[in-house]
Amino acid sequence: MSGLQKLQFLCPKPQTLSLQFVRYRMGVYKHKKPRWHGPAPSKQFVLPPIDHTHPDDIEQLLKLSWQHRDRVAAISQLLYEENLRHSSAGEAAKEERKIADDQDEQLLHENEEINAQIAKTRELRLRKDAIIEEETIRHELKEYDKEKAIKNREMEDFIKEETKALGNRIKLEDLEKAIETALDSAIDYEYAIDTEGHIYRGRETKSILVKRDAREKIPRPLKEGEKLLQDSRYND
Secondary structure (H helix, E strand, O other): OOHHHHHHHHOOOOOOOOOOOOEEOOEEOOOOOOHHHOOOHHHOOOOOOOOOOOHHHHHHHHHHHHHHHHHHHHHHHHHHHHHHHHHOOOHHHHHHHHHHHHHHHHHHHHHHHHHHHHHHHHHHHHHHHHHHHHHHHHHHHHHHHHHHHHHHHHHHHHHHHHHHHHHOOOOHHHHHHHHHHHHHOOOOOOEEEOOOOEEEEOOOOOHHHOOOOOOEEOOOOOOHHHHHHHHHHHHO
């Protein structure tokens, strides 16, 4: 063995320390670089970031976070107590269940009373509606009978007029005589009307020769009130 080999055997090369991460039950165990190693070269001159948030915003954020924590804690406490109350089999739980059952029974009894009262009110309302509907139907039937009587009366008058007109009909053996009579006594359908509403029949009639008392006046149309009064008199 040479002298260089003896020197290498007596003074071995320094070995670098290697860290091995151990995975524990809840994940990787907390680890970081030792203090004596110092910061990394890429982070030696990096300044920490400056927070420009307004103090009022920070205070409001902290206030809201504390309120949220209090409310969540209250809900958690309520759920915890509810769980204890339902899961416990002691006398206190039995007493609470008995009180709850009594309250439920009382509420059911009150509900039945309210339902009975509502049913009674509904029955009275239905009876009242039935009476009103019966009165309405009776009134409508009365009006229908009245209108039917009026139509029957009008039909009877029409039949009488038609029967009378049939009595004045021209028979076949009198047809030639009726034609000769019509030719001899021709009817003039021409007429004239003045500004005062007088009518003068016939094309040969002169208005200045007709006496004022003998002039025919065009009938004036009835007003609504006069028409209703005439209909009421006719119905009576």
